Amino acid sequence: MELKLEQVGDVTVAQVCEETLSANNVQDFKSEMAKILKPGSKVVLDMGKIKFVDSSGIGGLLSCVNNLSSSDSQLKLSNVTIQVRNLFELVRVHRFLNVFNTSEEAVRSF
16 A cells, blocks of 8 residues: 655645555555544545545554554544445544545645
8 A cells, every 4th residue: 555645844745646445455454544644643534545445444544543642643534436335325424533625625624
């Protein structure tokens, strides 16, 4: 799983360079996210290229959010495609995820 990282002030913007977040790559995703979700970090996950997320992918995202509860780190999502956004709403995980239309909005929200 490749994440393209960009630093905007004290916020790390991580763009997912894959089209899916699924059982095939969720372990790699979680490993890569663990590298940047350090205590006190502010991270925006740009999901603009992701067209498909399965239950394992949702679990991976929720795992990242759950790991944040033990530190003062923050994770926000941006550029979530309409298909993925609809899935988040269908399974009601959007209540646990901070989702923004653009990465710029997410960065400003810190």
